[in-house]
Amino acid sequence: MKKQDQQNSAKELLRKQYARMVEKVTPSSKLLEGCLRSFWVGGLICTLGQAFSDLGYRYLSLNSTEASTFGSMVLVFITALLTGIGIFDRIGKYAGAGTVVPITGFANAMVSPAMEYRPEGWVLGTGAKLFTIAGPVLVYGITASVAVGLIYCLIGG
Amino acid sequence: MLKTVKHIGEQTVLLESMPGIIASAAVVGPKEGKGPLGINFDEVVDDPLCGQESFEMAEHMIFRRACEKCIANAGMEKGQVQALLGGDLLNQIMAASLSARELGIPFFGLYGACSTMTESLLLGAMLCDGGYFDPVLCAAGSHFCTAERQYRFPLEYGCQRTPSAQWTVTGAGAHMLARGRGKVRIPMGTVGRVIDLGVTDANNMGAAMAPAAADTILHHLLDTGRTLADYDQFVTGDLGAVGSRLLYDLLGKNGVELSGKKHTDCGLMIFDKDQDVHAGGSGCGCAASVLRGYILPNLEMGHWKRVAFMATGALLSTTSSQQGETIPGVAHLVVLEREA
Numbered sequence: 055m056k057k058q059d060q061q062n063s064a065k066e067l068l069r070k071q072y073a074r075m076v077e078k079v080t081p082s083s084k085l086l087e088g089c090l091r092s093f094w095v096g097g098l099i100c101t102l103g104q105a106f107s108d109l110g111y112r113y114l115s116l117n118s119t120e121a122s123t124f125g126s127m128v129l130v131f132i133t134a135l136l137t138g139i140g141i142f143d144r145i146g147k148y149a150g151a152g153t154v155v156p157i158t159g160f161a162n163a164m165v166s167p168a169m170e171y172r173p174e175g176w177v178l179g180t181g182a183k184l185f186t187i188a189g190p191v192l193v194y195g196i197t198a199s200v201a202v203g204l205i206y207c208l209i210g211g
Numbered sequence: 212m213l214k215t216v217k218h219i220g221e222q223t224v225l226l227e228s229m230p231g232i233i234a235s236a237a238v239v240g241p242k243e244g245k246g247p248l249g250i251n252f253d254e255v256v257d258d259p260l261c262g263q264e265s266f267e268m269a270e271h272m273i274f275r276r277a278c279e280k281c282i283a284n285a286g287m288e289k290g291q292v293q294a295l296l297g298g299d300l301l302n303q304i305m306a307a308s309l310s311a312r313e314l315g316i317p318f319f320g321l322y323g324a325c326s327t328m329t330e331s332l333l334l335g336a337m338l339c340d341g342g343y344f345d346p347v348l349c350a351a352g353s354h355f356c357t358a359e360r361q362y363r364f365p366l367e368y369g370c371q372r373t374p375s376a377q378w379t380v381t382g383a384g385a386h387m388l389a390r391g392r393g394k395v396r397i398p399m400g401t402v403g404r405v406i407d408l409g410v411t412d413a414n415n416m417g418a419a420m421a422p423a424a425a426d427t428i429l430h431h432l433l434d435t436g437r438t439l440a441d442y443d444q445f446v447t448g449d450l451g452a453v454g455s456r457l458l459y460d461l462l463g464k465n466g467v468e469l470s471g472k473k474h475t476d477c478g479l480m481i482f483d484k485d486q487d488v489h490a491g492g493s494g495c496g497c498a499a500s501v502l503r504g505y506i507l508p509n510l511e512m513g514h515w516k517r518v519a520f521m522a523t524g525a526l527l528s529t530t531s532s533q534q535g536e537t538i539p540g541v542a543h544l545v546v547l548e549r550e551a
Contacts, residue, residue: 069409076410076418079456081374088371137367146369153369162369170365173265187368 092152095145099156103129126157133161138169163187217340220434222427223401230339231393231550232386233346234285237503238277239496240355240381246482251504252382253280259356259381267305270354273496274299274383275310278350281385285346292316292387294338296331297350298323299495300358300379307350316348325420325449326403326524327351328498329543332386333400336545339390346390351522352383353494362413362529375415377451378488380481384499393550395510400545401431405526407539413532417454417478417490420523423540424450425461427521431544432467439469443515446506447542448498448522449478451491477501477522498522510549518547 107125110116116124136142142162146153153159164184171183185192215227237252244255254276261269274297282289295314298321299306311318323330331349338344358379359366388397406426410419424447432438439445450458455476462469477498478491502520509515521544532538 072408072410072422075457075460076415076453079460080415080418080453083371083373137369140367143367143369147371149369150371159369162367166365166367166369169367170360173267187364 088150091148092150092155095149095152096155097152099129099153099158103156129157130161133158134165137162137165160188160191163191220430222404222430223399223434224333224337225399226336226340226397228340228390229396229398229548229550230336230347230388230390231396232507232547233389233393234281234387235385235503235507236277236280236284237384237500238273238280238382239500240273242355242378242486243380243382243481243492243500246486248481248501248504251508252500253277253284253503259354266354266356266360267301270299270301270352270357270381270383271306271309273354273381274306274350274352275313277352277383277385277499278310278314278348281348281350281387285387287346287387289314289316292346292348294319294335294344295348295350296321296335296338297348297352297385298327298331299351299383300324300353300361302361306352306354306383310350317344323522323541323543324524324526325353325416325493325495325497326522326541326543327495328384328448328502329400329520329522329545330524332388332397332520332545333402333543335388336397336400339388342390347388348385349388350383350385351495351499353379353381353496355379355381355494358494372489373414374489375412375417375451375453376489377416377449377478377491377493378482378486379494380449380492380497380500382496382500384496384501384503386499386502395507396548396550397545398548399435400543401427401434403427403521403542403544404430405539405541407537409537411532411535411537413527413538415453416449416493416525416538417451418457419525419527419538420540420542421450421454421457421461424454424458424521424523424542425465427542427544428462428469428519429465429467431519439467439473442473442517442519444509444518445469445474446501446518446520447474447476447478448524449491449493450476450523451478451493453490454523455479475505477505480505495522506547510547513549516549520545520547 106128110124111121171179295316297307328351335347335349406423481492523542
């Protein structure tokens with residue numbers, strides 16, 4: 055039994071040593087460069103969204119709620135289009151969180167599996183796999199908003 | 212009657228009849244075709260879909276075409292090949308099985324992740340040497356687009372790859388083995404053990420596989436009583452930049468000083484640095500096609516006399532990864548020797 059314990063602790067030590075070796079030679083992502091890229095692309099997307107929303111408000115005589123929905127819709131449409139013609143993944147590769155965090159990330163996460171799983175059919179392919187990436191966001195996003203709503207109702211109401 | 216020794220040490224087999232590689236073929240995708248070995252491959256397909264409905268079917272086409280070209284290069288007919296040993300990265304090794312269905316050759320399906328090429332060569336050489344099958348066709352293939360979808364994200368999903376991530380090679384290589392023939396022979400091989408030093412990052416496969424490669428080299432040297440000096444080159448499958456560095460470190464700790472002078476990694480050969488593949492190429496097709504496009508030519512032209520060729524595989528599944536398991540690695544070694 056003791057021998058077994060010794061072997062296990064030796065194994066554990068080896069694993070720890072190796073983890074340090076791996077850490078030393080594995081190149082890390084360029085944090086500052088990545089942040090700058092996502093900042094300017096993400097900022098640009100949000101500015102565009104605001105611009106569409108303002109246009110809707112001014113020229114399409116939408117009220118402010120409708121106008122912000124209109125802004126989101128335009129961004130979702132543009133993302134879906136760019137995903138469909140194979141350009142969005144290149145922008146995402148450059149910008150990282152800059153395209154993932156705004157609504158563009160959500161649109162891309164819906165359209166890309168829809169395209170990817172098309173060969174398996176409309177039902178078991180596109181239909182079943184549509185939410186593989188966005189599903190968890192919806193589940194926990196909606197759950198969280200219900201929870202926040204309840205709290206608001208109880209103490210804020 | 213004197214019994215021939217077929218097994219030495221713990222993991223090494225001797226192949227007395229020296230099965231040799233009598234013909235080879237590699238079919239690769241467009242990105243690999245643009246790489247430094249592009250002109251050495253038998254066919255570069257210009258469409259990753261190969262005119263098929265899905266990338267899985269394209270992978271199967273590439274696999275089958277590599278097998279067919281290899282049979283043609285050997286000047287044979289399908290019916291003359293006695294066995295096909297092969298595999299790929301798809302679930303249930305679909306590309307290999309579908310190809311075997313159409314080729315009609317008795318088939319052993321193998322899964323060794325990216326180590327499949329040497330796994331099939333080693334088993335094929337043993338089947339030849341034992342006199343059970345001769346000739347034997349050994350093949351392996353992979354496809355970037357199918358591997359991405361199976362292991363990572365949809366192709367059009369806009370995410371970033373980490374610097375240690377590797378690029379799955381689109382391509383397949385097939386190699387025909389025959390007993391006592393061929394310019395390049397396989398006199399021995401070492402079967403790898405599955406080694407796991409606790410790497411969990413699926414974007415750092417090189418780090419997950421390097422311990423297995425080091426373990427196989429150390430056992431090979433121990434079993435055979437040889438040293439690094441007995442080989443002109445050690446060729447690994449797809450350790451990439453990170454894994455190669457770790458291999459040197461791990462071997463160095465055991466008193467074996469391997470360096471870039473005596474080591475080549477197929478994953479670092481198949482693409483140029485400016486092809487944006489981060490730590491290098493990977494996949495079953497990587498070692499399989501580089502064997503055709505780089506290793507065998509070097510042996511045949513006499514630049515190398517004896518090479519230890521070792522494809523490395525990360526034996527993870529998406530399920531095991533999601534359940535928090537660490538990534539087991541394996542590496543099988545075959546010795547490739549130019550017939551004097």
